[in-house]
Amino acid sequence: MAKIAFLLLCHKDPDAVIRQAEMLTGAGDFVAIHWDGRAAAAGYDRIRAGLSGNGNVIFTRRRIKCGWGEYSLVQATLEVARVAVDGFPKASHFYLLSGDCMPIKPAEHAHAFLDAGERDYIESFDYFTSGWIKTGMVEERLIYRHFVNERRHKWLFYAMIEAQRRLGLKRALPRGLDMRIGSQWWCLRRQTLEAVLAFIARRRDVARFFRRSWIPDESFFQTLVWHLVPRDQIVARPLTFLVFSDYGMPASFHDDHYDFLLAQDHLFARKISPGAAQLRDRLATLFLSSDTTVSVTGEGRAVHGFLTRQGRSGQRFGPRFWEAAAQIGAGRDLLIVLSRDHGLGRRLVRQVGQVAGIPAYGYLFRDIGVDLPDLGGIETSLVKRHRHRASVLRMIFEHHGSDRLAICMDPDDFTMIRDLVREKSTVRLLSLDLPATPEALRALAIARGLATDQTPGARLAPVLAALKNDLLREAERYRAIDNGCFFCISPQAPEADIAQTLAEFLSVPQDRVQDIVRSRTLFAD
Known part of the structure; x- marks a missing residue:
């Protein structure tokens, strides 16, 4: 041998x-x-x-x-x-x-x-x-x-x-x-x-x-x-x-x-x-x-x-591993509160998290100060969060061991929101339809750098008119991506209507949202 x-x-x-x-x-x-x-x-x-x-x-x-x-x-x-x-x-x-x-x-x-x-x-x-x-x-x-x-x-x-x-x-x-x-x-x-x-x-x-x-x-x-x-x-x-x-x-x-x-x-x-x-x-x-x-x-x-x-070509046994990791994941619910009034958005998402018993975060894609868990460094800058947004959200889900998560986003982040809606997870949008009053439009113009506190009214008028039209077009864009999970509430709406919309958004009984509706601080601004 x-x-x-x-x-x-x-x-x-x-x-x-x-x-x-x-x-x-x-x-x-x-x-x-x-x-x-x-x-x-x-x-x-x-x-x-x-x-x-x-x-x-x-x-x-x-x-x-x-x-x-x-x-x-x-x-x-x-x-x-x-x-x-x-x-x-x-x-x-x-x-x-x-x-x-x-x-x-x-x-x-x-x-x-x-x-x-x-x-x-x-x-x-x-x-x-x-x-x-x-x-x-x-x-x-x-x-x-x-x-x-x-x-x-x-x-x-x-x-x-x-x-x-x-x-x-x-x-x-x-x-x-x-x-x-x-x-x-x-x-x-x-x-x-x-x-x-x-x-x-x-x-x-x-x-x-x-x-x-x-x-x-x-x-x-x-x-x-x-x-x-x-x-x-x-x-x-x-x-x-x-x-x-x-x-x-x-x-x-x-x-x-x-x-x-x-x-x-x-x-x-x-x-x-x-x-x-x-x-x-x-x-x-x-x-x-x-x-x-x-x-x-x-x-x-x-x-x-x-x-x-x-x-x-990205087809070995399915998507590349980084593509798979760059998805929120099927079977998860992402609840997005849309509001230009960031104070209002943060208050609502905090109360939403308490009522639904789920993790809740503020404007994590706009505010570096949002306290996120350690995600391996991807959370350390807004550029990274924005570029790897689906991965960030996926890791937050996994960190909490939860299939539901609530966050705030600004309506100006339309492209990002549209991409998230296309995810395999369930994405629900709750828009806070604030009235387009002159005061609100002026504040928006200042926030966008289109005016200052000293801008004369005559010079500001065409800007406010254009902003109002822009808001109308934006509302239509969001309704166009409606995936069956688009909700809207207005401070002027009856409490019963607000309660019903919030309950549907959160998939909870209506009596559990009554405290949010009756809160005198929610729409305080």
Whole structure:
């Protein structure tokens, strides 16, 4: 039966590395660990102490300081490969993993799979014609010399490429090698890995070439295996399931991906999210189980690509999550008191809240002083409240654990109110139809900056006439968006009519609103 030596490249979360190594050796296999030289020495000491009693675990003699895209990743892989080949003479296969990888099949299935044929599993496609690289540089990775890391010294990295291009410093490819490319993650037989190590000992020019190439971990082993192994013994796919975005970023898998991962035609998956503790536990249990029943559909990359496209148009499983959060929510009642007289509006909404037994707030979209609960910072400015109005209201509902909420709004906020009425929740509007007296119109003109206390009456008259017409048009606009829940009361109306309107607005018996109607302070202004 196949015996696997897992080559583990890791740089973080030493406790997770310990659990991973114990799981892998728990099935009778071996683990060789390279702990990044840039990572904390304390983490390395923690791993060595935690695995000191495990005879199936060994460590590299050197810790290479690794950088993304650098030859140092190839060096680290060679380092861990050498100690594994020497230290585990019974290992028949060598499987490269990272600390973010987890098995998605039982160990017995993995052993049986490798026993089924004499093959190496490594992606190996033509470097220049396959189109494997989706974005960014292609031939520039190889033909120019790279001395700095693009991620740490971006300007200098590209300046050096441009300088070499202008000076004609294009370099030749290694003699006798057709460049290949593919995934960094592979599983090779012992004889193949030994052949690779022997080849680079003979051809030091190959190591020198790749030392100054960019992202060589995707071309070094892929090229050498292609030249050292009969083609019919190479399966040009990794046994580790991974998905990249169009921008070259690997997708992460979470707790709800368990069934999805098990259905893929692979032995391991990368990257498992650090926060997916439940998924890691379930996959570890699966790996050490004796159940070898496997149901494979293998549609993972197609599904990911399809859902990615749907997500870009906001249709992945429905609205984007921020759109869903930007809705008040079905089954909730939002009671809006409309009044230009803010003192009157605040008094009424306060009494409405007391009568109906529901949370009530004043002009939260106009008055920064309204005392709102902590909503994660979204409540700290009027601009944020206005921009994220539905989210603000949703969070207030959730804060109080209530399905009903009363607030005040100014009739001038027509666009905002119209948007709220279109929500899936029930929105009720109660308009305080104050008489358009000259005094009220003059106060409105002053509030809108159209007049001052010293504006002569003759000059003010056309302004007041225009304001009166504007109020009439506004009333018509609100009636036009009437969703069956539009109510209006006037101070001049009989108390019985006011009581009936308030009771309907609040959906409470009429006797419960009598105190509001009879209050001498409600319409005191």
